[in-house]
Amino acid sequence: SEVYNHKVVEKKWQDIWDDEKAFAATNDYSKPKYYALVEFPYPSGQGLHVGHPRPYTALDIVARKRRMQGYNVLYPMGWDAFGLPTENYAIKNKIHPKIVTEQNIKHFKHQLHSLGYSFDWDREIDTTDPNYYKWTQWIFLKLFKEGLAYKKEMPINWCPSCKVGLANEEVVGGACERCGTPVVRKVKSEWMLKITEYADKLIQGLEDVDYIERVKTSQRNWIGRSKGAEVDFSIKGKEDKLRIYTTRCDTLFGATYMVVSPEHPYLDKYKADIKNWDEIEAYREQASKKSDFERAELAKDKTGVAVDGLVAVNPVSGKEIPIWVSDYVLMSYGTGAIMAVPAHDQRDWDFAKKFNLPIVQVVSKDGEAVDIEKEAFTDVATGVMINSDFLNGLSVKDAKEKMIEFLNEHKIGEAKVNYKLRDWVFSRQRYWGEPIPVVHCEKCGYVPLDEKDLPLLLPEVESYMPTDNGESPLAAMTDWVNTTCPCCGGPAKRETDTMPQWAGSSWYFLRYTDPHNTECLADPEALKYWLPVDWYNGGMEHTTLHLLYSRFWHKFLYDKNVVPTPEPYQKRTSHGMILGENGEKMSKSRGNVINPDDIVEEFGADTLRTYEMFIGAFDLAASWSDDGVKGCRRFLERVWKLQDIMTDEDVYSKDLEIKMHQTIKKVSSDFENLKFNTGIAALMTILNDFTKKKSITKAELSTFITLLNPVAPHITEEIWSKIGNGERLYQQPWPTFEEAKTVESVVEIAVQINGKTKGTISINKQDPKDEVLAKAKDEIKDKLTGNIIKEIYVPGKIVNIVMK
Ligand code: ANZ
Ligand code: ZN
Secondary structure, three states: OEEEOOHHHHHHHHHHHHHOOOOOOOOOOOEEEEEEEEOOOOOOOOOOOOOHHHHHHHHHHHHHHHHHOOOOHHHHHEEEEEEEOHHHHHHHHHHOOHHHHHHHHHHHHHHHHOHHHHHHHOOOOEOHHHHHHHHHHHHHHHHHOOOEEEEEEEEEEEEEOEEEEHHHHHOOOOOOOOOEOOOEEEEEEEEEHHHHHHHHHHHHHHHHOEHHHHHHHHHHHOOOOOEEEEEEEEEEOOEEEEEEEOOOOHHHHHHHEEEOOOOHHHHHHHHHOOOOOHHHHHHHHHOOOOHHHHOOOOOOOOOOEEEEEEEEEOOOOOOEEEEEEOOOOOOOOOOOEEEEEOOOOHHHHHHHHHHHHOOOOEEEEEEOOOOOOOOOOOOOOOOEEEOHHHHOEEEEHHHHHHHHHHHOOOEEEEEEEEEEEEEEEOOOOOOOOOOOOOOEEEOOEEEEOOHHHOOOOHHHHHHOOOOOOOOOOHHOOOOHEEEEEEOOOOOOEOOOOOOOOOOOHHHHHOOOOOOOOOOOOOOOOOHHHHHHHHHEEHHHHOOHHHHHHHHHHHHHHHHHOOOOOOEEOOOOOOOEEEEOOOOOOOOOOOOOOOOOHHHHHOOOOHHHHHHHHHHHOOOOOOOHHHHHHHHHHHHHHHHHHHHHHHHHOOOOOOHHHHHHHHHHHHHHHHOOOHHHHHHHHHHHHHHHHHHHHEEEEEHHHHHHHHHHHHOOOHHHHHHHOOOOOOOOHHHHHHHOHHHHHHHOOOOEEEEEEEEEEEEEEEOOOOOOOOHHHHHHHHOOOHHOOOOOOEEEEEEEEEEEEEEE
């Protein structure tokens, strides 16, 4: 055959697949379905990087294989196109973000197309398309009407560089996730989504899905369910109680002081009683400059001020204890106030040591007092209560229960569950996002737009620059801002904040099922058929953001009968990153960025696909290797040459029959179990057998290229047509194997006399015992000189003749 020219072959088949709409999902709902999903990309100006093809190829393999297995497969692609980088680029280059987005999408699409993915391009979606974001706004209205979207004055994480408010999830190590600038706190009125109302459902739902364990764990930790109690401490001379949250109500007798957060409302309320108000105020000012993240840091040096003039009373011991203000207590968690138990909480211990506050041990180690001079004693498992009146002698667990009973009985507290999860800050003071479809009317307050007025289009503005006072550029568009109230018809102002980038991706997988629908977000029949997504693969970095947000929206839509399943994704896996040759992250500054276009140009899409799947265990990070790429190219060249040694037989040859069945079995299961690398290795192994033999039957070659097709679809399709097989390879059934033919039946076994090996014979595992023994004795006949006492045959393993 002529030499393998990937350029000709790949272009040819990509055109044919387009013409034939080869990979369109059908609306034939009688067929079994399979919905494979990868996270749609943000179409950045940099284009595709070599990290993208790893997950895309993996699920392309699954999708192609499932189609061959007779499934109606949905494997869609689209663009998560709102967001800051595009807006920033637009500002810098004075081009409308819409135009930037169009250009970027065009480039991305061209790149993805050149990789031969079997996406159903007729279902392409773009989150910035008004026909799409109409439904994003529609979902927002539903949330608003249910009281799950609300406006709140709150201190937010503010990035002074991006000039944008950030959700907790977008703050990494105290800095803006995007630009790395340290985040400051700023009080703003923000739209919030009540994801906390779904905290329990989001935890419980994890029981019913097949997610890799580390995804489940990190979702649980992020939600951070904590079981404890709230307890009222009285303040001497006041009606008000100071309510605290604790997970260790068993230690109440050890509470030697209290701490309130600098933002605690009682400070202002009792300003007149507080003698050192100036000091307190100065401290509050200082604290306001820190992020919650910095304040909660365990290792940090504790600071604080005693509140001079207010005294609390421990409700169980009756002792008077001081109240302090410290920034290690956050207003955003529990009640914003704590009882400090320095003997058993390390933060309290650090604080007590620094400010010389009393430390009283109330938990012992199995009844023995422990040394708490060096650190707090926090072990719960061995803890037994001491110095605690009616709790003495109880284990920590029993003491908690008993204390809760006591609190209930005396009406000074009760059991309480808290979550680390915060409500989702849903407004951004930026231009390039979905407008929030709400107006503000002096008389009626916040009023939602009528559904029939959706989409609320993003208006054209002159400048996309965010304003220094933190308002969106839309605020400057008075024509657009001033409107009438849908409720009373009076003058009203439009909301000028837009939705965060995470909005459009919170439901996009629903739209793929019916992307052109103008009546509803998707036809209920389509949703019923396609949901849940059978397999969703995406980055670990999206576990606490996108994955949690989209599960939240889905659960809400399920409660509203819009979607038919309580969970959106049945299975979730995650891929490892692709690093540079040196094992470091690829980045412009390191100069180690590989452009997939160059690889496709020089070696071909099939080589890139094969390489990215062969690079290593799918869930682990892997370093790029140019030699590895060349190795995969050589593999495909050898596959190409198999045509030259093909014979006409339509059966597997006797000597390779078992290996063929084994390979089908292994590849079939490896491709379903994230073991793409070992599946490909099995194909490489059997390729060696063919080349060594210098012959391959037509049946063998046909099966071989069918198995390789999901990985390297162009070259295999070309070989298929060249060896005179009719139709298309992508339309062929996936090869099947017979279990019985996957086990090697011919084996070599040892023949022993009195446990010592004297020879070997080659037998069939199924051969009857008599036959094996006869063959064995014949093999060693000149050594059988004594009396045979016993003849032992361990089937398929060994023959032992016992002689005297
Ligand atoms: C007394 C105590 C004694 C505590 C003890 C712990 C150990 P998680 O598990 O994270 O929910 N806490 C409560 N509200 C707080 C706030 N707003 N800011 C900072 N810390 C706060 O932790 C709950 C524990 O964290 C609570 O239980 C409280 O300290 C502290 F031996 O109360 B504990
Ligand atoms: Zn009104």
